[in-house]
Structure formats: C-alpha cells, structure tokens
Amino acid sequence: MIRHSADTPAGPVRVTAAGGQGRPLLLIHGWGGQGAQWTALLPALAERFQVLVADLPGGPDAPLSGAVSMERLGQGVATLLRQAKLREVVIVGHSMGGPVMVEAALAAPDRISGLLGLDTLADRMFYGGSSAAEIAMRRTAFAADLVRQTRAMIFAIAALGTPEPVKEAICASVLRARPEDLLALRDALFAWRCGERLPRLAVPLRLLNSAEVTAAHARDPLPSLARVPQTVYGTGHFPQIESPDRLLPALLAELDQFGID
Template structure:
C-alpha cells in the first residue's frame, strides 16, 4: 500500500468529519495508540499529549487554529480514550511508545506539547530521544511533588481507596463533568467526546498511570530534568490552577531556554478553559525558529 496523505508508514487511514475539521483516524493503532492527524501533512509537526484520566479529545478546542499551519497529531495513550490498556504505564515506557510512533512517521524536530502529566511523558521523550524533539511545551505540568495541592473532594472520592474502586463503575456523566470541571477556575462546558473517553478508562489503568507519574517526579523534578537538556521550552500555567500551586510555575524560570507564560483567571485546563490564548502561545512557540505564521502578539 502506498502511504496516504504524506504518511511514511503503511497503514489504513479513514477520514471523518470532526469538530476540528476533516481529521484522519489511524485504524492500525500504531504501538497500541489511537492517533488522529490534522493539518497539512508537510507542515511542521506538533504532537499533543493528554494528561491522566483524559484523552486526545482534551485538545480538541486548540486543534483548529493549530491545524491551519501545522501538522497536528493527537494520541490517546494506552489505556486512555480509544487505546487499549497495557501492562505498564511507566512514564519512560510511554515516551518510548511515542518515539516509536514518530520513527514510523519519519518525523524529527517535532514540537511536543503535554498537558498536565502529559508533560512528564513529553519531557521523558526529550530525555530519551532528543533527536525527535525540536521544542517542548508543558501546559499545567507540575514541577515537583511538593507543589501538588489537595484534590477537590469529588476527585478524592472517585480516585482514591476505599471509595474509588466502588464508585468508579457507577460513574455517571454528571459525575464525570463535575470531576473534570473541579480542576477549572470557573464554570466549564466539558465536551461530550471527552466524557465518553474518560468513561472508558479503567480504575486500574488510572491508578497505575498515577503511580508512574509519582515515581517519575519522585526520582527528579521536571525543572531539574529540563536543565540537563538543550531543547527550547514553553511553560503555560494557569494563574488560578487548583491542582498545583501556581507560584511553583516560577521554578521553571531557572531552566535555560525556558519561557514561562501565566494565564490569568485560568485553572488546570487551559486547552478547555482558554483554547484561544493556549493555541496562540503554541503557534508562536512553533514559529520561533522558522518563517512560519504565528498568531497574536508576543507578551
């Protein structure tokens, strides 16, 4: 089979109308991951990684602006969204799966953006395979374990023993919306596709992912890891994040080649709460070293 629409690997791609436009869905589940492609195939590539208990759908509101001038890839990490579960969710292993995907696609110098704990996977990818990563964008990614704030009550009930295992199979759409919105700074309309994807995540998968994230941070904080790299870094942080101490974002200022942008009035979910400013920041970042269109003023 010949590669379709600029793809460099053999696969079957189906096209379907989507809120983000005409997306391409890879039926092959490369390396166990559901992958969605948007934008011009030959444009500079951007890889979007979701956080724990989420899916690639968490980026949906940001994709239309990005896909006008960038090749955008969204993945559902194993055990999340439309991707099947796997025995291990350790952060370095997740990064290895993404590296294999980018190798299959023949992509290099990719701008890799991770939301929340997706930023740990993005950082681990840059640590393992710096040849693949041209820039790192960390969105609401906590720097160290001591910056973590107490969880909202509904999240503690759903996620932690003893109630978590009992409530998880009984989650309603209303409960899921309330749990997701609890990490925003204000009222939030949660996309139906995101609710559908979150509902399909198993309790075991979520808890195992959470343990992997904790282990990664306990070994070494993100700013310390980034300081050992030479890749340009953009850090986006909601100034009203209820999951991580917002002031902890300033720890990233000690990282060479890092730029910090605080989003006023935004909580833990910039791609949902402030898709416009989030997309503009990502576009400016991807255009930093090339003659590419960017949106919005520098701040």
C-alpha cells in the same frame, strides 16, 4: 486519515495526522484523556503546522495491556516518531502529557526540536516524585470512591466560569476509562521525578500554565524549572476544551518562540 502506532509494554501509542503542512506539531493529552480533546484547536493549528494527535494507552478507548510508566509512554512516542520518519517535531503535552513529552525527548532528541508544556510540570505535588508509601496512600484514598474523587478533582481544577455541561462532559469522558487504568496512570505519574529528568533534556522546554499551577510553583518551586520560561494563559486545567479561542493566541505565541515559520 493517516495513523501511526508503536507498541509499548503498557499498550500501543497511536498518532493520527490531523491535517496541515509545515513543521510537525504533536499534541499529547493528559490523564484519562484522549486525542479528541484537542478538536477545537485543530483547524487553526493546521493552517501553520502538520498536526499530529496522540492517543496514549490507558484512556477511554485504549485500555492498558501491561505495566505503565511515564518513561514507557515517552519511549513509545519516540519509537513512533522514528517509524514515521518525523524530524524537528514540536510537542505540546497537556498535564500528564508533560512528563510523557519529556521522556520522548530524552529517548529521541534528534527527532524533537521543542517542548511546550500545557498546565504541567510546575506543581511539586504531581511532578516532584512521591515515595512508594505516599503513592499507596493516595491510591487507597482515590480508589475508595473513584467516580466521586474523579468528578471532584475535575470540577475543582476547571475554571470557575466553565459551564456545567462542559465539566460534566470532561468527567464522563475520563470515567469511560477502566478504573484500574486510571489508578495505574496516577501511580506512574506520582512516581515520575521532574527534578531528575529535566536536567537531562537536550531540547528547549517552555511552559504555558494556568494561574493555579503557577501559584503552586510559586509556593513550592521546583529547582529544575528555575530557568524554564513560564507563561500564564489564564485559569482552568482544560483550556483546549474550556476556552480554546482564548488559549489559541497564547499557544501560537509560545510556539513562535521555537522559531517555527
């Protein structure tokens, strides 16, 4: 199995080749996640693409080694694409992976031909940019009981019909990460400003979001997303884990919009 790695001040970004031929398709996980979250989709995606799976620093098996930001993580992805001599890459970024893929495209527009956000970017509370005071307040509240807060959040954003063992498994995986890393990643995510970064993009962007995130955007729209195509896949924040069979056709339909053969 081929692996690539690129150092960042926050720690190494790692990418593993998961099989397949054709255009490169890079999958980037979200907050507290890991590349294994995409496992259920890999065989079907590998029938059409050269599939690559990222592991960002700060996850269960990759502790942070320095200060983290969405920009640093994205620049690490960009460096890795250059080192691996990959071109015409389409990136799917889930949740926090959305800002990371945007930053990668800003750093290496010549290597990337399309961005597909999965349940990301369209909720102002997470992606609109927060003040230092707001970030500090959120950190204090979350850190007061990180385990309980993490579990409550994951159970709240999972689909109602998701079996309890699946939600418990997601919680257990995320909570394997170091508490200080989870807090640092949250701070970095809340500091990132969608409205300042998206206008600089030179590659196409599409969003495949849950009904919940779509509703949040309808209540408080981000102007920078006004012309970004947005499709609803259903409910639940972790569709690649909760309902991969239902997600797959919607995912493939969106990837088709980038002209991938």
